[in-house]
Structures are given as C-alpha cells and as structure tokens.
Amino acid sequence: MTGQPIPVIIDCDTGVDDALALLFAVRHPGLDVRAITCVAGNTDVDGVVRNTLTVLEQAGAPGIPVARGAERPLIEPVRVARHVHGADGMGDLGLPAPTRRPVDVDAVTLLRREILASPRPVTLVPTAPLTNIALLLRTHPEVVGNIERIVFMGGAVETGNATPVAEFNVWHDPEAAAVLLTAGVPITMYGLDVFRRVLVPAADVARLRASPEPSLRMAGALLAHRDPATSGDPTPTGGLGDAGAVCAVIDPAGLTTAPLPVEVALAPGPTRGQTIVDRRPRPGESEHHHGPRAQPLVDVALDVDADRYTHLWLTTVEGA
Template sequence: MAGQRIPVIIDCDTGVDDALALLFAVRHPGLDLRAVTCVGGNTDVDGVVRNTLTVLEHAGAPNVPVARGAERPLVEPPRSARHVHGEDGMGDLGLPAPTRTAADVDAVTLLRGEILASPRPVTLVPTAPLTNIALLLRTHPEVTRNIERIVFMGGAVACGNATPVAEFNVWHDPEAAAVLLTAGVPLTMYGLDVFQRVVVPGPEIERLRASREPGTRLAGELLAHRPGRPDGDGEDWSGGVGDAGAVCAVVDPEGITTRPLPVEVSLAPGPTRGQTVVDRRPRPGEAEIHGEGRAPNLVDVALDVDVERYVKLYLETVTAG
C-alpha cells in the first residue's frame, strides 16, 4: 500500500560508512528500522556493537534492538579494516561510550524473530561481511518467505579494493557470500562500481560538522574521515557516503541502474578468491556451448548511480533530525 514505511533490518560491521547508513536509516521517514545486527569486519564484533549503539544514540533512534553476531568468517580468520576506519572503527573520534545495551539474544535469533514477526515482508540490508546472513539462511531457511529483497553492499563488477578483483565484504567471507547468492530471494548488489562514486562536497561536510544537532554533526565528522577525491581545485575534499548508498537504494531504487546478471563468487585459493564473477556477455560462450558452464543465480547488479540525486537524498535526510 502506498505510503507505508518499508520494514528494514541492517546487518553491519560499524565502521564509518556503516554509521552513515544507520544515521540515514533512522532518519528517513519512509523506513521502519526494525533491528540492527552486528558482525566482525571493519573492527572486532564487540567494537561493532559499541559503535552501533553509539550511532543510534546520536541519531535519536527509538529503542531499536541490536544484537551481537559472528566474531569471524565461516572459514577464514578475522581481518579488520582499522587502517581505514580507525582503531575504534569510528574514525577515532573519541565518542563517549553508549548508555544503551545490546539485546540478550544473538544476531541470528534476532534476525529470525524480527523477520518472521514483521507484518510486511522485510528488506534486509547487509553492509558487512555476510557471515550472519549465511548462518541465518542455513539455520532458518523459513525466513525467506517474509523477505522482500536483500540489498547488499558487496562485490564489484570491475575492480576490487581488498584485492585487485575482490571487494572487502565478500573477500572477508566468500563462503558466506556464496550462500547468499543461493538464498532464493530477490537480490540487489550495490557494489564498488557505484559505492565509490557517491561523494559529498567539502562545503556540505563542513556545514554538517558545524551543526549543533548531534546526529547531523556526527554525519559530518564521519564524512570528513572518509575523503573521496579532491574536487576541481585539488583542495576541497569530498567524503564518500559508502554503505549509506545501499540504504538510499532501498528508499529510491530508481537512483541506480541495474541489470539482472549471473553472479558467482570465486572460492578457490589464490588471487581471485572473493571475486564476484559477473557475467555481462550478451550470449553464451564456449564453456556453455560445450556443456561446461554453470548457471549462476541472477542478481540485480548496480552498474550506474545518479550521484547528485543520492547526495541530495542523503543530506536532506540526515539533517532532518
């Protein structure tokens, strides 16, 4: 029904840009943030829980349940991204400890309960390694009947960031990503190809930082920690909204251009491990002709983004607190 809020659950590894995504999700009037689950990734999982609770406090969020999830990937050892997000995972901004506390259930239990209890199908937005999601889908496959879509930040069509071909979230737990691709629900891949393009101009960042409203000011400080690229004169820096773009895509899916394409994850050891192999060929190749090709699942892959549209949407939303 038109006008109804979209029930969403975010699974994150907060993280500077996960924090930007949470601020947006809390403040957009079209979203009903039902829960947040945490997984080790950008920092350790306990740090992720702390950061998530801190962001929700600054955003003035209602009492959204937050649950601790997997400490490490299904197979690999944990590998953080503190070199990007700071030692505390939140840009080392020195934020006070949250007064909120996490739920007394684990992430998979919270995910199952919130998905099945929702009166409308839930949109699940993982902005992190997909360990929690894989555990959920394998342990409680019945949840898929009440999932509208999974919009995940992960993967890349062109270049990776963790390796030349692999994006961090998928590279961190490739087996979990492979489970997601067989979930049997509609999937949207918001990968690096669009992720890296949505950047906020420097003057707008400074305007946010000057705000007296805690959530707006926090958004500015986080964006300042994420330099995107120099603007025209080489002096005025921009900050990427990162994971928040995936949540923008839930609210405004027409802001991205997608194509349904076959996607699979490379699980073999070596330089391609964690690569999302996206088949953009217009016709079958020799492998398929000779009966050697597989038929990976179709995923709505984001190939282009209206940058100005999403920057405007993000700024209007986070300053509405």
Template structure:
C-alpha cells in the same frame, strides 16, 4: 511495496565509518522502518561493532532499536579487520562517548529470525558488512525467506576490487557466506564498488554538517570528513559508501541495475572472493563445450544518480 507506508528494513553491519553513515540515514528517513540491527565482525571486532552501533543510535537520538551481537569471524577464514581504514575503534577514532544503551540479550541470528517473521509486511534486509550472519540465518532458519521482500547488499564489484585487485572487502572477508547469500531464493540487489565509490558529498556540505549544533548531523559531518575521498584538492568531500545501499532501498529509482548471473570465486589464490558478473550477451566457448551451469541472477548496480542520492541523504540527516 506501497509508498504510503515505511519499508520495514533490517541492517546487518560492521560499524565502521560508512556503516555509521548508513545507520544515521536509516533512523532518520521517514520512508524506512528500521526494525533491528545485527552486528558482525569486519571493519573491527564484533564487540567494537556493537559498541559503535549503539553509539551511533545514541548520537542520532534514535528510537529503541534492538541491536544484537553476531559472528566473531567468517565461516572459514580468520578475522581480518579494516582498522587501517576505519581507525583503531572502527569509527575514525573520534573520541565519542561510550554508549549507555545495551545490546539485546539474544544473538544476531535469533534476532534476525524473530524480527523477520514478526514483521506484518515482508522485510528488506540490508547487509553492509561481511555476510556471515546472513549465511548462518539462511542455513539455520530457511523459513525466513517467506517474509523477505529483497536483500540489498553492499558488496562485490563488476570491475576492480579493493581488498584485492578483483575482490571487494565484504565478499573477500567471507566468500563462502556471500556464495550462500546468492542462493537465498529471494530477489537480490548487489550494490558494489562500481557505484559505492561514486556517491560523494561535496566539501561544502561536509563542512556545514560538521558545524551543525545537532549531534546526529554533526556526527555525519565528522564521519564524512574522515571518510574521503577528495573531489579535488581544494574541496575535500566525503563518500557515502555503505549509506548508498540504504539510499537505494529508500529510492530505488536512483539506481540503474541489470539482472545478471553472478558467482563468487571460492578457489584459493589471488582471485578468491571475486564476484564474477557475466555481462555477455551469448554463451561462450566454455558453455558450448562444457555445458551451461545454473548461476543465480542478481540485480547488479551499474550506475547511480549521484546528486540525487546526495540530496536524499542530506535531506534525511539534516531533517527535523
């Protein structure tokens, strides 16, 4: 990808506090060409996700980016939202005005296909949500893979989960969709909880954003203040969360990845939705006795340059 042209990207989201932070960055970073946004149920119901997405674009003064409504629920599971984290409206219950923008008159899968195939250069997909829309796209229109550069998804975990002790929310919410994603046949980067939880904006920067006269920057500050976590008790900061995955597209050198086999546990029980990342250097007894199974290779994020991404984010969101 040449550095003198913006990277064409499409974000699939469940806006969501940190999805909103990701959208604010994507529309303001000069190195990204945000071609479309598709919405899926997750942090809140899909209609709330559409409303929140349009609100963020309006507050940010974004150009007219097409936004489409997608799946109302996972492929097999019932809808299980995260309103206990993101508030009743999914956006921290900040009391933001209803948007005047409207969604596109096509569904998410149709918009994804149209925008991917119409792009003059291969698109980078950035799902920051359960992967239902992406799985439906790949199964319905497999021809799109010829014009996808890479999929950088926020999801999964090498170590601990958050929805369960071992499963991260986006993958846990629709494990079958995540398993389909891993067989997409394009390069994939997994921006999981191992790095997701580390990129925290210091409290002083959050307070500066909240005091800004510019609506987009001020919204970023309010979202970060709601988001947490706390760096220390005297200086509460805000985690970038999903926005880190978009930072990783704009500046991949800030992310340390290893190409590793990954599979999703689809079995019922406490480990359902776990991303099983094989970090062993040699086969174990299971492979020796039962034979090796072909597993998708994924660029798994294991480390992140925290200060670099914080600076990257603030520069873009507070920029002209």
C-alpha cells in the same frame, strides 16, 4: 512519501560509512528499522556493537534492538579494516561510550524473530561481511518466505579494494557471500562500481561539521575523517559508501541495474572473493562444450545517479 514504511533490518560492521547508513535509515520516514545485527568486519564484533549503539544514541533513535553476531567468518580468520576506519572502527572521533545495551539474544536469533514477526515482508540490508546472513539462511530457511529483497553492499563488477578483483565484504567471507547468492529471494548487489561515486561536496561536509546538533557534527566528522592530503589514501573525502545501499532501498530508481549471473570465486589464490559477473551478450565456448551453469540472477548496480542519492541523504539527515 506515500504508503507504509518499508520494514528493513540492517546487518552491519559499523565503521564510518555504516554509521552514515544507520543515521540515514533511522531518520527516513519511509523506513521502519526493525532490528540491527552486528558482525565482525571493519573492526571486531564487540567494537561493532559499541559503534552501532553509539550512532543510535547520538541520533536520538528509538529503542531499536541491536544484537551481537559472528565474531569471525565461516572459514577465514577475522581481518579487520582499522587502517581505513581507525583504531575504534569509527574514525577515532572520541565519542562518548553509549548507555544503550544490545539485546540478550544473538544476531541470527534476532534476525529470525524479527523477520517472521513482521506483518509485511522485510528488506534485508547487509552492509558488512555476510556471515550472519549465511548462518541465518542455513539455520532457518523458513525466513525466506517473509523476505521481500536483500540489498547488499558488496562485490564489484570491475575493480576490487581488498584485492585487485575482490571487494572487502565479500573477500572477508567468500563462502557466506556464496550462500547469500543462493537465497532464493530477489537480490540487489550494490557494489564498488557505484559505491565509490556517491560523494558529499566539501561545502556540505563543512556545514555538517559546524552544526550545533551532535549527530550532524558526527556525520560531518565521519565524512571528513580520511583527508587524502594527510592520510595518503586517494579515496575522496565525503564518500557515503554503505549509506548509498540504504538510499537504494527507499529510491531504487536512482540505480541502473541489470539482472546478471553472479558467482563468488572460492578457490585459494589471487581471485578468491571476486564476484564474477557475467555480462556477455551470449554464451561462450565453455557453455558450448560443458553446458550452461545455473548461476542465480542478481540485480547488479551498474550506474547510479550520485547527485540524487547525495541530495536524498543530506535532506534526510538534516531534516530539510
């Protein structure tokens, strides 16, 4: 690893895979985690704060400031995902309550402070509904000048999970996602198309679960927490999920991306929250009759070297 660490701020709704992302981020020497902000999503925002502090404590991370953010989307009611992440939002592992405490400012205030204070442009990594980020961009547009890139986990080119076409983070707060896409900074969309593919093999999960180090045992338990044989969920165990987006910050060459127009469907109905990615090679009849729509170009992840990111994650968290 050469050069200075990349300054990053993670905005999360710490459930299972956000925890795996945080563990990776605080252990990779190429990342300088300047702050972590919390938003309702996988569980309620107070649970997200608790889970985030728990992960940092288990990992023995330095005193990274953690702030409580939005407790509901801009318009919709909060809709948590405890059926996926457990009653506590993080796999119901029975981890001890953290002794750490959040800072005494809200998430938007902390985001503004840390972005403007950074001597180098910051990379924002939202792995959650985008409410905090939308509020930041609308309240403090001056921060854009010191944001290098936003790498967000959200959206899908093809199949959704919250609905047939909408991914959870975008579906949870579609208006916030629409604000993000007009941020005026480079954006990478790490969507479900790659999210689902980065898996830790069963043997590695078993090794982590047997580790004498508490944080590695926690990681193994998180990776194994939804066994398809007992949960009825066909999703494979061992999914790194959100952690792949953080891997993409440190190793962008592991992704195949294309700059494509992306917009969010905001109308009520079955398509609300869909990320509409225009992959057409040329304009169609709509543009011929009505003129082109000025949609922002987003670096959309279309393929991933899954083994590369799995290896990166494992060697980082295990210190190999």
